[in-house]
Amino acid sequence: MKTKLFAVPYIIWMALFVCIPIVLIVVYAFTNDAGAFTFENFKGMTSYASVFGRSFLLAAIATIICILIGYPLSIVMSKFPSNWQKIFTMLIMLPMWMNFLLRTYAWMSILEKTGLISQLLGLVGLPPLDIINTNTAVVIGMVYNFLPFMVLPIYSVVTKIDRSLIEAAQDLGATPGKVFKKVTLPLSLPGVLSGITMVFVPAVSTFVISQLLGGGKHMLLGDLIEMQFLGTAYNPHLGSAIALVMMIIVIICLRIMNRFGDGEGQAVIL
Amino acid sequence: MTRRNARLGGKIFTALVFLFLYAPIFVLIVFSFNSSKSRTTWTGFSFKWYAELFQNDAIMSSLYTTLLVAVISALIATVLGTFAALGFYTMKKRWRNPLLEVNNIPLMNADVVTGVSLCLLFVAAAAIMGDFTAWINKIFGTDLKTNFHLGFATLLIAHISFNTPYVILSVMPKLYQLDRNLVDAAQDLGCTFMQAFFKVVVPQIMPGIVNGIIIAFTMSIDDFVISYFTAGSTVNTLSMTIYAMARRRVSPEINAISTLLFLAVLILLVIINLREIRQEDKKKRLQKAIAR
Numbered sequence: 001m002k003t004k005l006f007a008v009p010y011i012i013w014m015a016l017f018v019c020i021p022i023v024l025i026v027v028y029a030f031t032n033d034a035g036a037f038t039f040e041n042f043k044g045m046t047s048y049a050s051v052f053g054r055s056f057l058l059a060a061i062a063t064i065i066c067i068l069i070g071y072p073l074s075i076v077m078s079k080f081p082s083n084w085q086k087i088f089t090m091l092i093m094l095p096m097w098m099n100f101l102l103r104t105y106a107w108m109s110i111l112e113k114t115g116l117i118s119q120l121l122g123l124v125g126l127p128p129l130d131i132i133n134t135n136t137a138v139v140i141g142m143v144y145n146f147l148p149f150m151v152l153p154i155y156s157v158v159t160k161i162d163r164s165l166i167e168a169a170q171d172l173g174a175t176p177g178k179v180f181k182k183v184t185l186p187l188s189l190p191g192v193l194s195g196i197t198m199v200f201v202p203a204v205s206t207f208v209i210s211q212l213l214g215g216g217k218h219m220l221l222g223d224l225i226e227m228q229f230l231g232t233a234y235n236p237h238l239g240s241a242i243a244l245v246m247m248i249i250v251i252i253c254l255r256i257m258n259r260f261g262d263g264e265g266q267a268v269i270l
Numbered sequence: 271m272t273r274r275n276a277r278l279g280g281k282i283f284t285a286l287v288f289l290f291l292y293a294p295i296f297v298l299i300v301f302s303f304n305s306s307k308s309r310t311t312w313t314g315f316s317f318k319w320y321a322e323l324f325q326n327d328a329i330m331s332s333l334y335t336t337l338l339v340a341v342i343s344a345l346i347a348t349v350l351g352t353f354a355a356l357g358f359y360t361m362k363k364r365w366r367n368p369l370l371e372v373n374n375i376p377l378m379n380a381d382v383v384t385g386v387s388l389c390l391l392f393v394a395a396a397a398i399m400g401d402f403t404a405w406i407n408k409i410f411g412t413d414l415k416t417n418f419h420l421g422f423a424t425l426l427i428a429h430i431s432f433n434t435p436y437v438i439l440s441v442m443p444k445l446y447q448l449d450r451n452l453v454d455a456a457q458d459l460g461c462t463f464m465q466a467f468f469k470v471v472v473p474q475i476m477p478g479i480v481n482g483i484i485i486a487f488t489m490s491i492d493d494f495v496i497s498y499f500t501a502g503s504t505v506n507t508l509s510m511t512i513y514a515m516a517r518r519r520v521s522p523e524i525n526a527i528s529t530l531l532f533l534a535v536l537i538l539l540v541i542i543n544l545r546e547i548r549q550e551d552k553k554k555r556l557q558k559a560i561a562r
Contacts, residue, residue: 007357007369010350010434014372017431021387022375028390073287076280088284090539095291097535101494101512102528106294108516109301109309116297116310144294147287197378205380208494212516222382229386229499236390243383250380 028240041241048224048242055221056249058135059204062142063150066199067192069143070150074191075184077151078158089155096148104141104212111137111213133215141209142199149198157191158184197254204250221246295532302525309522319526326523332511335422339497339507340490343429348483350430351437352475358438359445376432377439384432385499392424392500420502428500429490436489437482444478477549484542 032038077088095103110116111132118128131137161184169179207222216223221242228239301309305316323329354373358366376384396418403414448471456466472479494509501507506514508527515521 003356003360005357006353007361010354010357010438011369013350013431013434014369017388017391017427018372018375021384021391024390024394025383025387069287072280072283076284079280090543091288092291094535094539095295097488097492097539098295098528098532099492099494099509099512101509101516102298102524102531103294105512105516105524106298106528110294110297112310114310119310144290147291201378201380205382207382208513225382225386229389239386240390243386247379247383 025240025244028237029244030241032237041238042245044238045241045245051219051221051224052246052249054135054218055204055246058139058142058220059200062139062146062203063196063200065139065143066147066150067195070147070154070195071188071192073151074155074158074188077155085159089152092148092151092155100145101208101212103145104209107137107141107144107213108132111140132213133217135214135218137213138210138218138220141213142203142206145209146199146203149202150195153194153198154188154191157188161187193258196257200253201250205246295528298525298528299532302522302529304522304525307522309525319522320530323523323526323530328506328511329508329523329527332506332508335425335505336491336508339422339426339429340487343426343433343490344483344486347430347433347437347486348479351434351482351486352441352479354434355438355441355445356471359442370438373435373438377435381493381495382499385428385496388424388428388431388496389420389499392420392427396420419504420500421505422501425497425501425505425507428496429493432493432496433486433489436485437479440482440485441475441478444475448474 029041030037030039032040077085080088108115111129112118113128113130113132115129115132118130121127121129131140165183165187166179169183174182204220205222205225207220207226210216210218210220210223214220225239225243225246227233228235228242301312302319303315303317304312305314305318358369361369399418400416404416406412407414407416452470452474453466456470457463461469492509494507494513497507498510498513501510512524512527515524
């Protein structure tokens with residue numbers, strides 16, 4: 001079959017709309033308004049160190065919470081009969097198919113000072129909960145929006161684990177804790193790693209969640225970038241520099257993590 | 271005893287997680303029928319917000335834009351992606367692997383970065399095109415448009431760019447399952463290349479193509495961030511309208527759209543699942559027939 005040439009239109013498309021835009025980000029990051037080469041944009045970024053810190057911290061917390069909920073959920077789900085498992089995976093995917101903004105909007109009415117949680121607390125005589133426009137609300141929004149991205153990869157790996165390996169470990173005298181540590185955990189690690197990528201990247205770069213649930217008070221990297229392009233502080237050069245640095249830090253984090261993961265995977269095979 | 275406790279604990283845990291996932295959606299749906307503007311106090315049942323929703327021009331026109339972009343971009347991405355997948359499939363690994371890496375960039379990159387980078391490209395391209403037409407006007411004395419803005423065209427290009435990788439990822443595995451000998455056999459038996467392609471290859475990879483178009487369509491409808499940076503100030507998608515409304519905080523029409531969209535997705539998922547079940551039945555019946 002000689003169909004090599006079929007790919008040519010898309011290769012041109014990728015060059016135009018994937019490669020050139022990234023090159024443009026790099027060019028903008030290293031130039032100023034007059035088009036001259038400069039490092040100013042990166043120097044100007046030091047005043048935003050706290051935003052970088054907060055974004056990575058909140059995204060990391062949200063990712064860890066997603067693992068703490070998603071991992072046990074995947075294990076529990078995989079022990080149900082297969083018909084139930086199908087229903088569960090569909091139920092996990094269903095909210096994902098609903099508009100991302102609507103999902104975030106829903107939390108606004110729940111977390112408000114006069115919101116539903118406060119009303120429920122009021123019924124049993126407790127003081128109202130006022131966490132809208134705080135970091136806590138932002139983390140709740142991240143966990144809610146990205147939890148399915150953690151559950152689905154872990155679940156799909158966990159269901160493929162060969163039951164006989166677990167039985168063999170049990171037969172050879174391993175305690176349930178040891179079976180988990182030596183068999184289930186290492187074999188499910190690839191799922192966890194891809195889950196981390198799929199949660200951490202959108203969480204660290206979000207501006208919707210921080211604006212709707214954080215009230216715009218606590219800026220995240222996404223907000224900062226958005227402001228430089230469409231907001232009040234129009235400066236695409238600084239925005240590109242921030243986007244570039246964010247991209248590089250994320251890539252480095254993921255590389256380190258995956259290397260660590262690969263090592264583990266090889267150890268299992270050996 | 272402890273085992274039974276563990277199992278019960280697992281069930282309670284699962285129930286709690288699903289409560290967490292569905293409580294917000296449930297709240298949205300319930301309050302879409304609220305008679306007052308409040309998002310948190312129930313004052314009585316009404317269809318008021320649904321009526322207002324259909325009266326709201328901003329929402330209706332953005333819904334139209336969203337559907338139009340989703341349909342067109344999904345179709346173009348499917349054609350572009352299917353042909354690209356066929357091309358990649360016959361290429362040598364040395365060429366294929368780097369191309370697939372580039373194909374993965376939009377999938378791995380943060381949406382903000384993709385959106386911003388396309389925004390830079392489109393703004394630069396608009397400026398260059400403006401200069402070019404101005405130059406033409408000067409030389410030939412014509413009266414071409416010289417001010418280009420981001421709008422529907424750039425929105426469409428952006429959507430095709432992030433949809434096509436998904437199509438490729440769903441078509442490629444089907445190609446690898448394909449038996450290359452079948453194409454040779456068809457050609458040996460007198461088919462032209464085109465006939466063999468449409469009668470043998472296309473039917474075999476069809477499930478992947480259909481899957482790709484569905485993913486592309488839903489990705490396009492769900493997208494906010496990339497549209498936000500590439501649609502300019504005159505064109506709005508539904509997500510962009512919702513974002514503007516949500517920032518103003520009180521607008522129960524959002525609840526009404528949520529309910530309708532939720533129902534639409536639910537119906538779509540049920541249809542897709544029924545289709546899968548029917549396909550599996552077909553396969554089973556076929557296997558039975560062969561076994562006989």
